[in-house]
Amino acid sequence: MEIKQKLFGNLNFENILLDKDFKEADVRAVIIDPVLKELGFTHENILRDKPLKSPFLRVGSKKRQVNLVPDYVLKVENGFAWVLDAKSPSQKIVNDDNVEQVYCYATHPEIRSNYFALCNGLEFACYKTGDTEKPVLYFRISEIDGHWDMLKKLLSPDSFQSGKKISYYSGIHTQVPEDFDYLKRPLLKEIPVKKRAARRHYGVHGYFTRQSWDIVNTYIKNFSQKGDLILDPFGGSGVTAIEALVTNRQAVNVDINPLAVFIVNSLLAPVNFSNFADSFQKIKKEYLSKEPKTKNDVNRILSEIKGPLNLKLPKGSDVKTVPQLFSKKQTAQLSLLKSIIKKEKDVNIRNTLLLMFSGLITKKNLTYHTSKIATKDGQGDASAMRYYRYRLAPNPIDVDTMTYFELRYKKILAAKKEIEQQCLLNQKTVEQTMADAQILKGSATDLSFLETESVDYIYTDPPYGKKIPYLDLSVMWNAWLDLKVTDEDYKLEAIEGGEHNKTKAQYNCLISKSIQEMYRVLKFDRWLSFVFAHKDPEFWHLIIETCEKCGFEYAGAVPQKNGQTSFKKRQNPFTVLSGQLIINFRKTRNPRAVLKANLGMDIGEIVLQTI
Numbered sequence: 001m002e003i004k005q006k007l008f009g010n011l012n013f014e015n016i017l018l019d020k021d022f023k024e025a026d027v028r029a030v031i032i033d034p035v036l037k038e039l040g041f042t043h044e045n046i047l048r049d050k051p052l053k054s055p056f057l058r059v060g061s062k063k064r065q066v067n068l069v070p071d072y073v074l075k076v077e078n079g080f081a082w083v084l085d086a087k088s089p090s091q092k093i094v095n096d097d098n099v100e101q102v103y104c105y106a107t108h109p110e111i112r113s114n115y116f117a118l119c120n121g122l123e124f125a126c127y128k129t130g131d132t133e134k135p136v137l138y139f140r141i142s143e144i145d146g147h148w149d150m151l152k153k154l155l156s157p158d159s160f161q162s163g164k165k166i167s168y169y170s171g172i173h174t175q176v177p178e179d180f181d182y183l184k185r186p187l188l189k190e191i192p193v194k195k196r197a198a199r200r201h202y203g204v205h206g207y208f209t210r211q212s213w214d215i216v217n218t219y220i221k222n223f224s225q226k227g228d229l230i231l232d233p234f235g236g237s238g239v240t241a242i243e244a245l246v247t248n249r250q251a252v253n254v255d256i257n258p259l260a261v262f263i264v265n266s267l268l269a270p271v272n273f274s275n276f277a278d279s280f281q282k283i284k285k286e287y288l289s290k291e292p293k294t295k296n297d298v299n300r301i302l303s304e305i306k307g308p309l310n311l312k313l314p315k316g317s318d319v320k321t322v323p324q325l326f327s328k329k330q331t332a333q334l335s336l337l338k339s340i341i342k343k344e345k346d347v348n349i350r351n352t353l354l355l356m357f358s359g360l361i362t363k364k365n366l367t368y369h370t371s372k373i374a375t376k377d378g379q380g381d382a383s384a385m386r387y388y389r390y391r392l393a394p395n396p397i398d399v400d401t402m403t404y405f406e407l408r409y410k411k412i413l414a415a416k417k418e419i420e421q422q423c424l425l426n427q428k429t430v431e432q433t434m435a436d437a438q439i440l441k442g443s444a445t446d447l448s449f450l451e452t453e454s455v456d457y458i459y460t461d462p463p464y465g466k467k468i469p470y471l472d473l474s475v476m477w478n479a480w481l482d483l484k485v486t487d488e489d490y491k492l493e494a495i496e497g498g499e500h501n502k503t504k505a506q507y508n509c510l511i512s513k514s515i516q517e518m519y520r521v522l523k524f525d526r527w528l529s530f531v532f533a534h535k536d537p538e539f540w541h542l543i544i545e546t547c548e549k550c551g552f553e554y555a556g557a558v559p560q561k562n563g564q565t566s567f568k569k570r571q572n573p574f575t576v577l578s579g580q581l582i583i584n585f586r587k588t589r590n591p592r593a594v595l596k597a598n599l600g601m602d603i604g605e606i607v608l609q610t611i
Helices: 003-008 024-039 097-106 141-146 148-155 213-223 239-246 258-268 273-290 295-304 328-341 347-363 401-425 430-434 475-481 487-492 504-521 537-550 567-571 596-610
Strands: 046-048 052-059 062-068 072-076 079-086 115-119 123-128 137-140 229-232 250-255 437-441 455-460 522-532 552-560 580-587
Touching (some): 003 141, 024 079, 024 115, 079 097, 097 115, 123 141, 123 148, 137 141, 137 148, 258 347, 258 475, 273 328, 273 347, 273 401, 328 347, 347 475, 455 504, 504 537, 522 537, 522 552
Parallel strands (some): 079 115, 229 250, 229 455
Antiparallel strands (some): 115 123
16 A cells, blocks of 8 residues: 555545645644554654743843743654654645754754755755754655655654665656556546746736646646657746646747747846845935936936937837837936846746746836725736736826835745755655756747657647737837847737737748747647637637647547636637637647537537627
C-alpha cells in the first residue's frame, strides 16, 4: 500500500484550501499525527506544546515573561532531535516569518536541535538550523509517496541514534511517475476559477487577456508529465509558461508582442531579495529627494530627461500620440523615475524594477479610469486594457508616483517569492527552473527553432479576429520601455483589422500556418488544447478544418468560464462568449474525421451553454 493511502485514506487535498473549517488543529490531527506515528515516534517521544522560557519583555516599568511554545518537540533517547510546528493551510512555510519563528524554537537553549520543520496540511518543509534560506526537503503532502524515503532518512528516530553519522540531502529527489497513457487522457470538466489565488499572476501587471492560472495548471497536469515540454505559441503574459515551470515541466513561450515577452522575462528573472529591497529603497530615496512638484521643477525635468517615444496611437484614440496621454507633471515624474532605475547595475534587478515601472504606467496616465466599485487609487485601469482603445478619462485621477511604485514593489516581490516557493517544491532553485524556460519574441507561424515532434503538450489562447489588436494597444508601454515593434511584426500578427487593415483572409492564413507549425512540433499521441472565444461559426470551422487537414483528431470541446465578464463581452454579447470553449485535439497516426453535419450541432449546443 502507498504511504499516502495508508496515512490519509481518500483525503482530497485540493479541497483542504477551500475548506474554511480546516484549521491548524485539523492539520495536527489529520496530517501531522499520522506522519509522526509512521516515522516511528511514540507518545513518549513527542512533547506537545512544550513551553520554553524566553528573556523578559519590558512593558513600561514592568517585566513580563514571554513563553515560546512549539507544537511538537521530537525526542530521541535523552536529546531533542527536531522541532515541528503546524500552520493553517493558508499560511506559508517558506520565505516567511513563520520560518524564523520555528527557527527560534530549534535554537533555543533548552532545545538546540539540528533540524526544524513546518507543515500547513498541504506542504511540508524541513530546514537545517544552520541554513534557514532554503529547506533541505520541501514537498506537497499529496506527493508524499515520492519523498517518504528521504523524510525517513532525515527525521525518523533511527536517524538520530547516538553515534550515527547522518549525511544530509541536497540533491533533486523526484517522484517516480505512475503509469501514464498520453493517448487515453480524459477530457476535463469545467474548473472553478480562482484567478486571484496566485500572487505570481494576479496583481503583477495588467494585460489585455489572461487565462486563469488554475485552469491552465489543471490542463497541464492532466495532459502531460513532469519533465515534459509545454508550448504556448501565443504566450501573452506567460500564464502557460509559468504554470508549466511551477509544475516541474519545461516551457516554451512565444509571442509577437515585445511587451508580453518583457513582462514574462522580468517576472521570472531570479533576484536576490535582499539586494532587490536595497535597490528599491535607494531608488525611492533618490526619487523623493528630486520629485518635481512645482511648474518650474516639471519644466526643468522635461528639458533634461527624455520622456516616452513619440509614437502614433491607433485610430479611434482620443489623442494622436503617446506623449499626449500624460500631463506634463506625469511625464516629468515618470521620466525622472525611469532615469534613476536605469542606473541599477544588476540586470535582473533593473528589469524587475522596470516591470514595476511599467505597471505604474498603467495607472499614471490621462486614460486611467476608476469605477463605482474600484474607487481607490490604483484600483482602476488604463482605457487600453478596459475598453481596448485610448479613451481619455472624463475625470482623470493622478495617483501618487511613489505610493503606487511601492505597491508595485510589494506585488512583484510577493510574486517572485511565490515562484521561488513553487520551484523549491520541485527541489530546484529559480535559476535551475529558468534553465527549463524559453521566453521568445516571435511568430506562431515559425517555430523552426523547435525540432519536429519535440513538444509534449500545447495549451494556447490565440487572438480572434477583430477582438483585440495587441500590438496597437501596447504602444503606450512600448514607448516608455523602448520596445521596438517592426513592420514585420505587424505583418505576422494574427488579427483582423487594426492599424494595418488586415483582412479576414490574412488572419485565416496566419492562424492556419500556426496550427500547421503546432502539428509539426507536437509528438504523436500528444494533445493540443485550443481556447476558443468567438461565436462566429466561421472561426470554429477554420480551427477544426485546419486541424483535421493537418492530421489532428478532434476529441471534444469543454465549456469553461474564465472569471469576470469582460467589457468586450458586454459590448458584443452576440459575438463574444461570456466564457470560453477549450477545444481538445489529439495527434494520432490514424485520426478519425469529424463529420461536418454533426459538427454544426456540436458547436450550436456548446455555444448555447456558454452564452
